Amino acid sequence: MTKFMKSAAWRATAMAAAISAFGATSVLAEDITYVSGAVGNAIDNFKALVKPWEDATGNTVTIVPMPASTSDQFGQYRLWLAAGNSDIDLYQTDVIWAPQLAEHFVDLTEVAGELAKTHFPSIIESQTVDGKLVALPIFTDAPALYYRKDLLEKYNLPVPKTWEEMTATAKTIQDGERAAGNADMWGFVWQGNAYEGLTCDALEWLKSSGGGQIVEPDGTISVNNPNAIAALELAKTWVGNISPEGVLAYQEEEARGLWQTGNAVFMRNWPYAYGLGNGDDSAVKGLFDVTTLPTGLDSTTSAATLGGWNVAVSKYSKHQEAAISLAMYLAGPEAQKQRAINESNLPTIISLYDDADIAAAQPIIPRWKDVFLQAVPRPSAPTRGKYNEVSSLFWNAVHNTLAGDGTAADNLEELEVLLTDLKGGESW
Amino acid sequence: MTTSLTPPRRERSLQDQRARAAFWFLAPMLVMLFCVAAWPLFRSIYFSFTDTTLSNLYGGKWIGFDNYLSRRELSSGRVLWRGTLVDPAWWNAFWNTVRFSVVSVTIETILGMLVALVLNAEFKGRGFVRAAILVPWAIPTIVSAKMWGWMLNDQFGIINDILLNLHIIDQKVAWAANINTAMFAVLIVDVWKTTPFMALLCLAGLQMIPRDIYEAAKIDGVHPVRVFFKITLPLVRPALMVAVIFRILDALRIFDLIYVLTPNSDATKTMSIIARQNLIEFDKFAYGSAQSTLLFLIIAIFVMLYIWIGRVDLSGESGK
Numbered sequence: 218m219t220k221f222m223k224s225a226a227w228r229a230t231a232m233a234a235a236i237s238a239f240g241a242t243s244v245l246a247e248d249i250t251y252v253s254g255a256v257g258n259a260i261d262n263f264k265a266l267v268k269p270w271e272d273a274t275g276n277t278v279t280i281v282p283m284p285a286s287t288s289d290q291f292g293q294y295r296l297w298l299a300a301g302n303s304d305i306d307l308y309q310t311d312v313i314w315a316p317q318l319a320e321h322f323v324d325l326t327e328v329a330g331e332l333a334k335t336h337f338p339s340i341i342e343s344q345t346v347d348g349k350l351v352a353l354p355i356f357t358d359a360p361a362l363y364y365r366k367d368l369l370e371k372y373n374l375p376v377p378k379t380w381e382e383m384t385a386t387a388k389t390i391q392d393g394e395r396a397a398g399n400a401d402m403w404g405f406v407w408q409g410n411a412y413e414g415l416t417c418d419a420l421e422w423l424k425s426s427g428g429g430q431i432v433e434p435d436g437t438i439s440v441n442n443p444n445a446i447a448a449l450e451l452a453k454t455w456v457g458n459i460s461p462e463g464v465l466a467y468q469e470e471e472a473r474g475l476w477q478t479g480n481a482v483f484m485r486n487w488p489y490a491y492g493l494g495n496g497d498d499s500a501v502k503g504l505f506d507v508t509t510l511p512t513g514l515d516s517t518t519s520a521a522t523l524g525g526w527n528v529a530v531s532k533y534s535k536h537q538e539a540a541i542s543l544a545m546y547l548a549g550p551e552a553q554k555q556r557a558i559n560e561s562n563l564p565t566i567i568s569l570y571d572d573a574d575i576a577a578a579q580p581i582i583p584r585w586k587d588v589f590l591q592a593v594p595r596p597s598a599p600t601r602g603k604y605n606e607v608s609s610l611f612w613n614a615v616h617n618t619l620a621g622d623g624t625a626a627d628n629l630e631e632l633e634v635l636l637t638d639l640k641g642g643e644s645w
Numbered sequence: 646m647t648t649s650l651t652p653p654r655r656e657r658s659l660q661d662q663r664a665r666a667a668f669w670f671l672a673p674m675l676v677m678l679f680c681v682a683a684w685p686l687f688r689s690i691y692f693s694f695t696d697t698t699l700s701n702l703y704g705g706k707w708i709g710f711d712n713y714l715s716r717r718e719l720s721s722g723r724v725l726w727r728g729t730l731v732d733p734a735w736w737n738a739f740w741n742t743v744r745f746s747v748v749s750v751t752i753e754t755i756l757g758m759l760v761a762l763v764l765n766a767e768f769k770g771r772g773f774v775r776a777a778i779l780v781p782w783a784i785p786t787i788v789s790a791k792m793w794g795w796m797l798n799d800q801f802g803i804i805n806d807i808l809l810n811l812h813i814i815d816q817k818v819a820w821a822a823n824i825n826t827a828m829f830a831v832l833i834v835d836v837w838k839t840t841p842f843m844a845l846l847c848l849a850g851l852q853m854i855p856r857d858i859y860e861a862a863k864i865d866g867v868h869p870v871r872v873f874f875k876i877t878l879p880l881v882r883p884a885l886m887v888a889v890i891f892r893i894l895d896a897l898r899i900f901d902l903i904y905v906l907t908p909n910s911d912a913t914k915t916m917s918i919i920a921r922q923n924l925i926e927f928d929k930f931a932y933g934s935a936q937s938t939l940l941f942l943i944i945a946i947f948v949m950l951y952i953w954i955g956r957v958d959l960s961g962e963s964g965k
């Protein structure tokens with residue numbers, strides 16, 4: 218313990234406070250169960266991540282891996298929580314879930330008071346429901362455009378600034394590479410499966426083209442507008458042209474699969490793919506870079522959907538003290554730094570963006586601060602408990618459009634009617 | 646005590662005793678069935694008439710048939726119909742389910758019958774083939790759905806690779822993603838998985854047919870095709886009809902395969918999928934319960950129609 222504390226002085230702040238307050242003095246070692254979706258190598262890394270906490274407190278952590286799809290995770294968690302399941306102590310929760318699951322989680326306002334002040338205020342706010350801090354942020358997410366700098370150089374093309382430019386560049390390189398013998402080359406891969414991820418992707422197309430954000434913060438339904446329609450129509454042209462037709466079944470991992478085997482020029486993905494793309498088993502190691510997502514039409518601001526994951530303590534947990542201690546550790550600077558270095562996850566603690574070790578290991582992270590500041594939230598706050606249904610209606614409308622089942626104009630008009638029905642009055 | 650009993654009384658008491666014994670042997674099973682089948686079913690039906698949500702399971706209020714159908718007149722005079730019965734998503738799921746059930750059960754019955762006829766013949770290694778053919782049925786659906794998911798993958802899938810090399814298709818097909826092929830993909834996997842089950846039930850029926858009928862037909866020089874339609878099919882029919890009922894029941898409530906292979910595609914969403922989505926994801930527990938109840942009724946109606954039209958004898962008494 219002393220050796221561990223000495224090794225890095227700054228660890229002392231959050232760690233020591235958390236440990237002395239809860240776990241360290243407890244004689245009985247407890248086994249904490251943590252449930253999280255399994256994307257990339259998150260599960261393997263998690264074991265190393267919690268090792269210092271386990272050593273310090275004598276408790277152990279068991280991780281329960283869940284499917285990668287956030288929609289699937291949510292369904293399972295809701296069921297467990299509604300049943301008052303005490304087997305799971307900690308839930309890794311998506312940024313959009315707080316309003317829907319708030320009542321099942323322990324209020325962390327008091328415990329995390331000091332720690333919360335070091336995080337981005339907007340993220341803490343997103344996890345606060347009626348004055349109750351339901352989850353602590355462990356990393357944030359904002360996607361970017363991954364591009365193959367070797368291919369752009371080869372064809373002497375600039376990094377695209379607009380969606381239209383990106384489309385043209387992707388087409389040129391894809392055709393060129395195919396003619397040169399790589400028949401499996403595609404221009405652009407993204408997440409087109411009918412699930413929460415498509416809501417994220419499509420929200421970016423809309424927002425970055427001046428097409429609003431589906432439901433505005435004040436609750437008005439804005440999705441049916443000419444810019445949104447134009448943005449969707451452009452995206453529709455990608456399918457089967459610069460993106461494989463199968464993109465309509467892709468989630469993050471399928472897109473990364475195609476990208477990391479060197480078969481795509483551009484990819485829209487979250488920061489986790491950066492670290493993995495530079496791994497030793499990657500065909501694109503050192504060959505790519507990232508930039509902000511393009512803009513569309515006459516809009517000049519890029520948009521990146523705000524993602525991110527948090528840790529919440531179950532009200533039904535039988536080991537609440539130890540669980541809170543682990544939550545504090547995971548949201549604290551030490552764990553966030555390790556996550557940033559090993560998994561290229563974006564920290565939510567502002568000062569870590571100036572950390573020299575992180576900048577050395579993952580040079581993109583300091584640059585991401587700007588991407589993150591342009592992030593657009595999904596309409597989970599204004600639509601409250603109905604967010605999942607709003608999102609599902611939206612992604613279905615988009616998926617139908619992309620799959621050629623109706624035009625963007627028809628589908629968005631229908632979506633507007635469905636959303637109005639769902640809203641059912643003046644407020645959500 | 647026993648010596649004083651008269652013989653007829655003794656007989657009745659034996660009957661009583663047997664009935665009582667049977668009751669006590671059955672009781673644990675009945676209690677079990679009540680707990681895992683009747684009670685949840687009753688609860689679902691009850692929930693469908695309330696406004697229960699998953700976060701407030703015991704606080705739902707009775708709202709009658711509103712989850713099924715409700716009529717509301719707006720101040721503008723416009724009449725608004727709400728509820729599952731006017732929900733296009735529900736009807737889409739209904740037709741998907743019916744289409745899936747009819748097509749898959751038909752194909753599986755025909756293929757299953759063919760396989761059973763082959764397995765019914767005498768040939769070397771028949772025991773091995775019979776065991777081998779059951780493998781798809783023995784694999785858990787989730788595993789086979791994932792496995793086929795990879796085989797049908799547009800970029801890395803082996804199906805596309807084979808078809809491309811055989812020049813049957815000229816570009817990679819996204820089987821599960823394309824709305825035109827999604828249902829087809831689901832059907833392929835379901836047929837692959839369930840044909841062995843049908844084959845097994847058909848085979849059991851075939852083996853009940855006495856051999857001497859065939860010998861008589863052979864001596865009379867009846868054409869084999871005629872033998873099949875005039876002898877085999879009528880005699881195997883009772884077994885076949887029961888097998889088809891099992892499959893229809895199974896197909897109408899299909900969930901796992903589609904949930905893994907094409908979870909959110911409107912082209913394959915079935916009634917079970919949409920009910921689960923409402924129950925859990927959308928926090929419309931009562932609405933989802935109404936859909937589950939409808940699904941229950943629809944399955945009941947289908948089976949009753951089938952038994953009535955097909956004059957299926959489920960009691961097994963007429964054969965005696």
